[in-house]
Amino acid sequence: MKRFYLYIAIIPLFLLAGCESDDDDKAKIPDEVEQDEEYYTGGKMGTVFVSSSKAYKQAMPAIDQDAQLFQQFMRGERLADRSFVTNEGMGYSGLGPVYIRKSCVACHPSYGGRGQRVETFDTNDSKNSYLLMIYDPSNPATLPLASKYFTGMTQTRAVAPFKAPIDESGVKLTWHQYTDEYGNKYEDGTPYSAGTSYEGTLIYPTVEVAQDAILFKDFDMSKHAASIEATIGIYGTGLLDAISDEDLRAQYAEEQARGYCQGKIGADIDETGQNPYYPGPHPGRFTYLCTRATLDNGPGANALWNITNVTRPNRTSNYMTEEYARVMSEDTDVQTALGQTAEQIFNDLWSKSLKPEMTQEDYDAFMVWHRGLAVPAARNLDDETVQRGRTLFYETGCTACHRPSWTTRADYKPLPAISDQKIYPYTDLLRHDLEMKEPGRTKLGCRTTPLWGRGLMKVVSGHSDMLHDLRARNYEEAILWHGGEAKLAKDTFRKMTKEDRTALIRFLESI
Ligand code: HEC
Ligand code: HEC
Numbered sequence: 001m002k003r004f005y006l007y008i009a010i011i012p013l014f015l016l017a018g019c020e021s022d023d024d025d026k027a028k029i030p031d032e033v034e035q036d037e038e039y040y041t042g043g044k045m046g047t048v049f050v051s052s053s054k055a056y057k058q059a060m061p062a063i064d065q066d067a068q069l070f071q072q073f074m075r076g077e078r079l080a081d082r083s084f085v086t087n088e089g090m091g092y093s094g095l096g097p098v099y100i101r102k103s104c105v106a107c108h109p110s111y112g113g114r115g116q117r118v119e120t121f122d123t124n125d126s127k128n129s130y131l132l133m134i135y136d137p138s139n140p141a142t143l144p145l146a147s148k149y150f151t152g153m154t155q156t157r158a159v160a161p162f163k164a165p166i167d168e169s170g171v172k173l174t175w176h177q178y179t180d181e182y183g184n185k186y187e188d189g190t191p192y193s194a195g196t197s198y199e200g201t202l203i204y205p206t207v208e209v210a211q212d213a214i215l216f217k218d219f220d221m222s223k224h225a226a227s228i229e230a231t232i233g234i235y236g237t238g239l240l241d242a243i244s245d246e247d248l249r250a251q252y253a254e255e256q257a258r259g260y261c262q263g264k265i266g267a268d269i270d271e272t273g274q275n276p277y278y279p280g281p282h283p284g285r286f287t288y289l290c291t292r293a294t295l296d297n298g299p300g301a302n303a304l305w306n307i308t309n310v311t312r313p314n315r316t317s318n319y320m321t322e323e324y325a326r327v328m329s330e331d332t333d334v335q336t337a338l339g340q341t342a343e344q345i346f347n348d349l350w351s352k353s354l355k356p357e358m359t360q361e362d363y364d365a366f367m368v369w370h371r372g373l374a375v376p377a378a379r380n381l382d383d384e385t386v387q388r389g390r391t392l393f394y395e396t397g398c399t400a401c402h403r404p405s406w407t408t409r410a411d412y413k414p415l416p417a418i419s420d421q422k423i424y425p426y427t428d429l430l431r432h433d434l435e436m437k438e439p440g441r442t443k444l445g446c447r448t449t450p451l452w453g454r455g456l457m458k459v460v461s462g463h464s465d466m467l468h469d470l471r472a473r474n475y476e477e478a479i480l481w482h483g484g485e486a487k488l489a490k491d492t493f494r495k496m497t498k499e500d501r502t503a504l505i506r507f508l509e510s511i
Contacts, residue, residue, distance in 0.1 A: 029394045038404075038424055041377060041511065042060065042239050042423055043421025044061070044421065045418050046062060046374055046418050048374040048375075048377065050376055051459065053110065055456045062418050072365040072368040074369075075362070076362075076365040079092065080105065080108075080234075083103045083106070084103065088357075094310035096158060096308075096309055097159050097162040098157070098309060098319075099155060099159075100123075100154075100156070100307045102308060103308075104234070104300075104303065104304075106126070106129075107131070107307075108129065108233075112236075113460040114232070114470075115230050115231055116128075116129070121207075123157060131153050131154070132153075132207070132228060135224065135226075136224060136225075149321060153306065155319075163215055167214075167215075172208045173207055174206050174208070175204070176204055178201075178203060178204055179202070180202065182494065186496075186501070187495040188498065193474060193477060196474075202480065202481070204436070204437050205228060205438070206438055232287075233453060234370065236374075236423075237295060237371075238372060238373065239408060239425070240429065241295040241412075242408035242415070242418050242421070243408055244408075245282055249283065251263075251403065251428050260400070260485070261432065263428055263432050263445070264290075264445050265290070266283045266290025266293065268281040268284075269297070274296065275297050277296065278294060285447075286298050289431065289442070289446070301367065301370070304366060311355065313359075314363070317354060318351075324349075325345075329342040329346035329349065330342050375425075375453050376456055378424070378452075378511045379510050380510045386510045389502075389504045389506045392496070397488060397492070401485075406425065407420065423452075425450040426451035426511065429448070431446055431447050431448075433445045433446075434482050434483050435485075435487075440469065451511055454466070455510055455511055467481060479493050
């Protein structure tokens, strides 16, 4: 028995030693000179030294130094911050006819604060940042999710007289208890999350949607699955965008060659006509499933349209399915309320040349804001416990997926000032299968979540719910849900002394 334990203790170190090629310094523990750089999580031009509740809302130095960019940043922020309304001429108008939420902040509080774990799916609840996904369980792949009926992100709200595709009161979230193979205890016998009200427990969600809550009468929910996905941060996404495709592909090739923790790269997306700076195909790197490639055709650029259904010069159709347009046009309540025929209603809803509701100038300003949101600097890296935690983070193999640093491309055209920056996002931008219980769509592999800035979550949002569906209530649980490709890292964490576990978490809280 003793020998068995000895082997386990040796494996992680052995693996790490064995997997590093000589020219690869990424996972070697950097010396002190480099640690000074590590405070600049977002590089010199992308980091702000703010650790208050406004930490995720700041403009990068790259924006601050240019008066025109700063002006655009402030204008763009208003578009993200305010709720859109339906009435024309009211300022931020154009909401609907069918939509998901009224604003970005409804789901991205403080732009990276992240929503909170909730018991009920209510989009009026400011804590609820979940996107509802309905998909074919035999093919949970990216798009189209539930084919002809629902949009990729499921809409649960509509502007009268239109009706929502799903009545939210029929969406049921259930949180289940989970016990892992170690009885939710560390090797030293301590229960997980000791000292909290949820000591010794782990939980995960399932989602059911009642058949009668669905607008489409011929849609069979029993043949489909539903899951929830929670927000990631918006800050720093400009810097992730500035990493070159070549470097991302090289990371992928390296992981395939090393033979363990082999991430999957997002499929190529052809952005000709979508990205004015870099047309052509790019590998997906944003969202949990890496379904979005560049920022200019990314989750934020699209959300501004598809979350609210506000049209603009480069999005002149409604975000809806043809089936929705057809069902609404044939609905007699809608016909009566609008005083229009089915054909008129359908042609209007399904038009590909609607009047833009947002100006190009507003959209451009929005993108300056989006790209220019800074990453908060790391804190306390010189502290002795944090130092110990940092060493453990490297030694435990966390860096196999949470790649500490990248250098942005030499010539990032949309915001040249953030070119050639050494940044510390702690992600490889690739998808890994952690074999979680009820993973939802992430059973296809989930992108390694960037860890930068997360340590300030408690300060910014007052909670530390993490992972793609917020099942983890703190850092301990986030690590303890790592299985599959990351099982070895989790098991090593489980076997650490209490002091070392605390130190590792202190490090995570500092970055
Ligand atoms: C319904 C809630 C909701 C709203 C509203 C929303 N988002 Fe998101 N957003 C999400 C979720 C959930 C994710 C995680 C993506 C996934 O499911 O894979 C996400 C991801 C993102 C990401 C990707 C981050 C990354 O690192 O991959 C960006 C950027 C983003 N959103 C920007 C925006 C912007 C800008 C707006 C407003 C125009 C917005 N979002 C509105 C729910 C929302
Ligand atoms: C095999 C790759 C892999 C390894 C190794 C790995 N992680 Fe992760 N990590 C991920 C993925 C993928 C996610 C996102 C999972 C999800 O949300 O479902 C994640 C999420 C996290 C999160 C939650 C982030 C958030 O904001 O939701 C934390 C914290 C974390 N990892 C810490 C660690 C630590 C500490 C280690 C080492 C003990 C580690 N990880 C090892 C892939 C990995």
